[in-house]
Amino acid sequence: MAPQQPCVLVVEDENAQREVLKYNLEAEGFGVVLAENGDEALLLVREENPDLIVLDWMLPNVSGIEVCRRIKADPGTRAIPIVMLSARGDEGDRVRGLETGADDYVVKPYSVVELMARLRTQLRRTRPATMGERLIFDDIILDAGEHRVFRDGQPLHLGPTEFRLLSTLMEKPGRVWTREQLLDRVWGRDIYVDTRTIDVHVGRLRKALMTHGGTNPVRTVRGTGYALG
Missing domain, CATH: 3.40.50.2300 (Response regulator)
Structure with a gap:
């Protein structure tokens, strides 16, 4: 997608x-x-x-x-x-x-x-990621133009959904996104996806981000959704 x-x-x-x-x-x-x-x-x-x-x-x-x-x-x-x-x-x-x-x-x-x-x-x-900009949060670098992600200088391998999810979170670090908002931004307005699907992809994103060690930067906000940092 x-x-x-x-x-x-x-x-x-x-x-x-x-x-x-x-x-x-x-x-x-x-x-x-x-x-x-x-x-x-x-x-x-x-x-x-x-x-x-x-x-x-x-x-x-x-x-x-x-x-x-x-x-x-x-x-x-x-x-x-x-x-x-x-x-x-x-x-x-x-x-x-x-x-x-x-x-x-x-x-x-x-x-x-x-x-x-x-x-x-x-x-x-x-929305810098949609314009091909490079996003930086702590030791994470997302190059939207080249579709690559690095953490602490090491390349990470993200699926397309996890890449879109990370770019959304990195555009507004600290913002709390509801699952519905993330589904709307990552999957689109015209596609029906169960909100529980977001939890699966957040789990995959966290695993990818911690491939080379380091702390988990994606925070769960109980009863609401997720935020970066």
């Missing part, structure tokens, strides 16, 4: 704009979820837990600014990067968008190439 592709929630009320964004994002290898208005966006951000949000300012009913404010005010969603799209290019509008919580602000009409570059920049910050 290939690594789980990053999911982008596109919130845009104009159908033509939605389809252009969807086409270009999918061409870049992203999974795409579409919303036509602010209410739908607020529902989908909870249901889909996207890795990134592309948010139009001018939306019917609930504006993009208000959607941004609510997402960033919620501890469960505030870490999701938001790139705001708007025809409003004045300095005051940019400042308002960024002060509301947007991580980046792109003025319409925009360059698709530039927009994709900005999205990749946000994902390097929040």
Whole structure:
């Protein structure tokens, strides 16, 4: 199974704009979820837990600014990067968008190439493994680009599932992941896997990480899930 592709929630009320964004994002290898208005966006951000949000300012009913404010005010969603799209290019509008919580602000009409570059920049910050970055935690090095893992300088042999599991844990050391969250990130949103399966793969990952000795870095959080460190 290939690594789980990053999911982008596109919130845009104009159908033509939605389809252009969807086409270009999918061409870049992203999974795409579409919303036509602010209410739908607020529902989908909870249901889909996207890795990134592309948010139009001018939306019917609930504006993009208000959607941004609510997402960033919620501890469960505030870490999701938001790139705001708007025809409003004045300095005051940019400042308002960024002060509301947007991580980046792109003025319409925009360059698709530039927009994709900005999205990749946000994902390097929040999901570096999907961008081929090298991750380091204590004496563990995960090279996502070359698909290799080392501990204390020694190569480790991980199966594809254990590699994706480790990359998820290493992207946010210390974060406690529930089994459901790990299954969603490692296996994908459209595949049903029993949550007990995660325990089996965590066991395999721990065994692999301790091949050359050393302590077990994967911590069990009773009644919740797992964390690295």
